Amino acid sequence: MTRADYRAAIAQSGVLARLAAFDPHVAGTPPLALDLPESDIDILCYAPDLEAFAVEVQTAFEAEAGFALRRWREGSAVIATFKALGWDFEIFAQQIPVAQQQGWRHFVVERRLLAVGGAPFHAAVMQLRRDGLKTEPAFAAAQRLPGNPYAAVLALAGAEPAALIAAGFAIHGSA
Structure with missing residues (x-):
């Protein structure tokens, strides 16, 4: 089955409008043009009150195919998933602003790289x-970054493009 472009799926689903009160940000592989057929659309949200967020998301999306809602890491986040327009959607909310969430920080680093x-x-x-x-x-392997790949990629968060180039930014494939 061919699926719509992720931007069309987001627009047609109305997901951002329904989450507008929670500062939704689209992240993950589709905006980076690194998505695979099994990739989902990640929406990161800021929810100071996770219980209120859970109720709002349940109300807004429970009619969507495959809807599920769960708490993550002892209640530190709420995750909702559903299917629409040929895509799996994952909504991830924490009680910290999106710009401070690790998922968003990874996305920003990857976009810069x-x-x-x-x-x-x-x-x-x-x-x-x-x-x-x-x-x-994959990002860590392409740069031959040592250690934990999640931490290694996140460690580049403060690096400006000129600093990356000066440090010898290199490309390594899977050969």
Whole structure:
């Protein structure tokens, strides 16, 4: 089955409008053009009151196919999932602003790395994803970053593009 472009799916589903009170941000692989057929659309939200958020999300999305709602890490987040327009959607909310959430911080770093590395780096990360790596491990492998790939990618959060280039930003594929 062919699915709509992720932007069309977001617009047609009305998900951002229904979550407007929670500062929704689209993250993950589709906006980075690194999505695979099994990729989902991630929506990150700020919910100072997670219980109120859970009630609002339940009301707004419970009629969607495959709707599920769960608490994560002893109540530190609420996650809702559903299917619409050929996509799986995942809504993730925490009691901290989106800009401070690790998922958003990873997304910003990855977007910056793709901008600095251009098409060759994008191709290398995409091939690593096709080879089976998750997003952060693919970015870390493409840069040969040591240690925990999630921490290694996040450690680049403060690096400006010029600093990345000066530090010898390199592209390593899955060869």
